[in-house]
């Protein structure tokens with residue numbers, strides 16, 4: 310597990326400022342949700358933590374390491390995407406083991422780690438299936454399994470549930486939270502859905518137009534919104 314410290318982080322695309330000097334302290338083992346309207350910079354911030362985007366200013370640390378200049382694979386993070394593209398010609402087991410295959414892990418180690426992750430995610434009966442024989446929720450679980458086998462210090466999620474129907478979305482929220490309880494790993498979760506934020510977060514970071522409007526627990530934001538934007542965003546139904 311590791312903390313994630315974001316200090317005065319800026320992102321510019323050419324002359325366009327999309328993240329304006331943001332500070333967030335994410336604690337070891339915390340489940341933090343970044344929420345805000347489409348285009349406010351959530352994915353950009355997450356991708357900077359992951360190392361998929363260069364930062365234009367400021368510092369990002371994971372644990373006690375400044376990671377600004379480290380490539381994604383050296384950051385001990387794992388990102389779960391909305392488009393959880395699985396390899397169609399591989400089984401669930403092979404999909405989950407693939408990053409370990411690339412890293413040269415032994416057959417035994419791969420089998421053990423895949424088994425552990427599959428047990429956590431309820432995928433044991435599905436290990437021999439191909440992705441096309443899975444439901445949307447099962448595919449999402451395989452995508453999470455691919456992250457778990459890598460033992461990351463920090464999980465990053467970018468709107469992982471937005472392709473699922475409403476019922477499945479509710480179920481998967483619960484599953485991701487129980488994964489968090491089980492692993493205790495720091496998780497940073499991006500959504501534009503305030504219900505998702507309110508039901509899942511230890512703390513919520515409310516963003517708008519590249520700045521942070523407020524950081525707090527769901528109850529703090531609900532009881533004491535700092536401004537009209539937060540009140541409206543948190544209080545209005547989805």
Ligand code: ADP
Nearest residue numbers: 322325327345346347348349350351352353354
């Ligand atoms: P969110 O995830 O909150 O919807 P993003 O982080 O994807 O928002 O985008 C924030 C802003 O940055 C948007 O205005 C978007 O158009 C802009 N943006 C994102 N990626 C790029 C890029 N590669 N080049 C230029 N502008 C970008």
Ligand code: MG
Nearest residue numbers: 348351352353
């Ligand atoms: Mg986004």
